[in-house]
Amino acid sequence: MINKNKCAKVNVKVLVILILVTAAIGTSLFTARHVRRRLLSKMDLEAGPAAFEKQDWPTASSKYRAYLSFLPNE
DSSP, X not given: OOOTTOOOOOOHHHHHHHHHHHHHHHHHHHHHHHHHHHHHHHHHHHHHHHHHXXXXXXXXXXXXXXXXXXXXXX
């Protein structure tokens, strides 16, 4: 006769490791995105005034627009 009351055992160690790895990957992706946005906005903020001084209006406008799209509150 087959026992119908069998319960599947959960490997707690594997579950905890899986949760920790997922959290670490998520944190690293969030940090990498934040660093990338800061770097790109810094480059745009430096390139905007340089293009403005050269009277290259389309480039200056696009650089300022890109900077404001990354950091609209600053």
